[in-house]
Amino acid sequence: MQAQLAQDHLSGQIKQKAIELGFTACGIASATRLVSYEDRFNRWLDDGLHGSMAYMERNKEKRLDPRELMPGAKSVIVVAQNYVPETASKEQLKVSTYAYGKDYHYVIRDKLTLMIQYLHELVPGTESRGFTDSAPVLERAWAVEAGLGWTGKNACLIIPKKGSFFFLAEVITTMKLEPDIPFTRNHCGSCTNCMDACPTRAIISPGRIDARKCISYLTIEHKETIPHDIKKIGQGWIFGCDICQDVCPHNRFSTPANEPAFTPLNNMHQWPDDQWRNLEKSDFKKIFIKGSSAISRIKYEKLKSNMPD
Ligand code: SF4
Ligand code: SF4
Incomplete structure (x- = not known):
């Protein structure tokens, strides 16, 4: 006891x-x-x-x-x-909010x-x-x-x-702590907003993502150029993708993070499309130094190749 x-x-x-x-x-x-x-x-x-x-x-x-x-x-x-x-970007070209x-x-x-x-x-x-x-x-x-x-x-x-x-x-x-009760409920109910909104149909069944079709994976982890047909329907996401979270009704409860470190780097949430398109390698290297944003984890060439034509 x-x-x-x-x-x-x-x-x-x-x-x-x-x-x-x-x-x-x-x-x-x-x-x-x-x-x-x-x-x-x-x-x-x-x-x-x-x-x-x-x-x-x-x-x-x-x-x-x-x-x-x-x-x-x-x-x-x-x-x-x-x-x-x-606030999140309203521009055509977008990066996932987690990388701001x-x-x-x-x-x-x-x-x-x-x-x-x-x-x-x-x-x-x-x-x-x-x-x-x-x-x-x-x-x-x-x-x-x-x-x-x-x-x-x-x-x-x-x-x-x-x-x-x-x-x-x-x-x-190694500390023995009193555990919480695992969460056994699922409040998705009959909602399918995320599955319907995913432009590449990467959510192949509830909770099961085909990374090979997921824009988030393709723009970050995937080393090769994104297939043209996927880029065309990728809705302008050039680093990550927030679509299946943006449409989730449970995110109406979201409130801005109280963490100064997540203040957008160089106001990137307001960059017009031209700023992304005209970004030079030298600027990329100056702005996205190690640790400045998760974007610094990919190469300049990859970011550029993620942009739709
Ligand atoms: S992150 Fe984008 S592409 Fe990936 S499952 Fe969600 S909506 Fe689909
Ligand atoms: S949008 Fe949110 S609530 Fe609706 S099915 Fe997807 S994860 Fe569940």
């Missing part, structure tokens, strides 16, 4: 710390194997829907079981960081470092590691397990009354 109370208390303190660090939500799951996701994940890989993201095939065991990633792991702390901008401000990998990594320091102070001798899109972790699955929300038909994590415009990050720890 006493141990239970101590775990409850620790979980509460950690969630409080997450809010102090500017995260919108925090949940906790037990570090066990993600048994119920195994078949779905394997089928997605077997059907080749991950395109050229060969890294998804590697470390499969680590993706499914955090104890393979970190021996002795007992809990997974999941945090969500809002990235909604004050500083590269989230750095912003979140700094916050996770503070969280891990805090965990070490709370329970000295424990070990904790932070992850944000940087290791084989099935982020959305962990967010559901940690009770944060459900996976929508657009495959995004949707947090009730908050929407889906969030970065997810995890701290895997």
Whole structure:
């Protein structure tokens, strides 16, 4: 009983710390194997829907079981960081809103470092590691397990009354914490807005995305030029794509992020199409220095080749 109370208390303190660090939500799951996701994940890989993201095939065991990633792991702390901008681009050429401000990998990594320091102070001798899109972790699955929300038909994590415009990050720890109840409801209901709005029909069934058709994957991860027919119907998205989130009714609850690091770099949310089209390589290198925006993760040539004719 006493141990239970101590775990409850620790979980509460950690969630409080997450809010102090500017995260919108925090949940906790037990570090066990993600048994119920195994078949779905394997089928997605077997059907080749991950395109050229060969890294998804590697470390499969680590993706499914955090104890393979970190021996002795007992809990997974999941945090969500809002990235909604004050205003989004109304121009023809668009980049995903998550890339307006500083590269989230750095912003979140700094916050996770503070969280891990805090965990070490709370329970000295424990070990904790932070992850944000940087290791084989099935982020959305962990967010559901940690009770944060459900996976929508657009495959995004949707947090009730908050929407889906969030970065997810995890701290895997050897601390034994009181877990939250996994989120078992699904509030998509009969809505199919995201599936209907996806211009390339990349959402092949609820929650199942064919990356090979997804503009987000094709404009960022895919190294080759985007097939002409897809570019033609890509609605001007040149880095990422927000369409299936923009049409989601749950995002009417979204509120602007209270994170100064996500202020748009060089006002890029207001760049007219000409500014993108006339962007020189020298300007690209000056503006998109490492960490300035997630856009700096792709090459100038790739960005240019993403632009429709
Ligand atoms: S990100 Fe764009 S292309 Fe990909 S599934 Fe969503 S709407 Fe379709
Ligand atoms: S648009 Fe509708 S179906 Fe798609 S994720 Fe949102 S609620 Fe679910």
